[in-house]
Amino acid sequence: MAKKNTVAVYPGSFDPPTLGHLNLVTRAAEIFNEVVVAVAESTSKRYVFSTEERVELWRKILPKGMKNVKIDTFSGLLVDYVASKNAGILLRGLRNGIDFEYEISMAQTNRSMNPDVETLFIMTEGHLAHLSSSLIKEIVYLGGSVKGMVPPLIERELKKRIGPGSQSEVIKD
Ligand code: PNS
Numbered sequence: 001m002a003k004k005n006t007v008a009v010y011p012g013s014f015d016p017p018t019l020g021h022l023n024l025v026t027r028a029a030e031i032f033n034e035v036v037v038a039v040a041e042s043t044s045k046r047y048v049f050s051t052e053e054r055v056e057l058w059r060k061i062l063p064k065g066m067k068n069v070k071i072d073t074f075s076g077l078l079v080d081y082v083a084s085k086n087a088g089i090l091l092r093g094l095r096n097g098i099d100f101e102y103e104i105s106m107a108q109t110n111r112s113m114n115p116d117v118e119t120l121f122i123m124t125e126g127h128l129a130h131l132s133s134s135l136i137k138e139i140v141y142l143g144g145s146v147k148g149m150v151p152p153l154i155e156r157e158l159k160k161r162i163g164p165g166s167q168s169e170v171i172k173d
Pocket of ligand 1: 011012013014040076077078079105106107109110
């Protein structure tokens with residue numbers, strides 16, 4: 001596919017990144033010149049993994065040859081971050097209608113703050129559309145397997161952090 005000279009920012013909590021997130025980044029890297037995965041630093045949410053850990057997880061799961069994907073962190077308003085990267089495109093995945101309801105108000109709010117930032121959506125592949133970081137954490141917390149939902153490295157890290165015996169209470173986004 002012919003690429004325009006575009007930088008797209010793909011923001012999220014990524015606590016942790018799932019195979020759905022990885023699939024989206026892989027497809028986006030084919031469309032845009034550069035994709036910046038922007039890990040949210042601090043919101044009102046409690047994260048299982050620190051910002052640095054979530055960045056590190058992304059670095060470890062990205063295929064080595066994927067040179068046009070960068071991992072970064074952001075705090076504050078997302079549109080300001082996107083503008084600071086001279087990106088212009090804000091990328092989000094859409095799994096279902098519930099995502100759509102949430103995403104449309106976020107996209108419209110962001111657009112009202114900065115019309116130069118265009119939100120684009122990529123549909124999640126059907127076989128990955130049921131995945132969510134929150135449910136994955138709950139499964140691991142309750143001792144279940146998340147094989148096929150996250151890369152093996154992430155399943156191992158989740159088990160260490162919140163699996164049975166870890167005494168963690170933080171399992172939800
Ligand atoms: O993976 P998530 O949790 O759905 O990501 C949500 C995120 C981090 C992209 C969103 O909460 C966000 O943009 N936060 C930054 C603060 C901001 O700009 N808020 C106004 C959004 S309309």
